[in-house]
Amino acid sequence: MQEPTFLILAALAEQPLHGYGVIQAVAGLSGGDVKLRAGTLYGALDRLDERGLIEVDREEAVDGRLRRYYRLTDSGAGALSAEIQRLRRNATAAEQQLRRRPQVSFGGGAA
Secondary structure (H helix, E strand, O other): OOHHHHHHHHHHOOOOEEHHHHHHHHHHHOOOOOOOOHHHHHHHHHHHHHOOOEEEEEEEEEOOEEEEEEEEOHHHHHHHHHHHHHHHHHHHHHHHHHHOOOOOOOOOOOO
């Protein structure tokens, strides 16, 4: 699962959000590292909807424009949970490898 997809699902885990709300939540979850553009977001939302991982929760008119709210489906929650477990396993394996890394000493002993 790509990082933006993971973060979109995570953003929708707690409550339904409209597009701009998803963009803000993803930025917050990633510590500002992932900044979704509207075109990227809506393409991803369409794909996630087609896969049954999210669905439209409701629509409302705001200033003459339609605002669509999305929510995580049970299938989406399952996919998010599986990805969390996969990432956790990989992070643990990487951490173990890093701990096994030989310490390099640079002659001369302690200063």
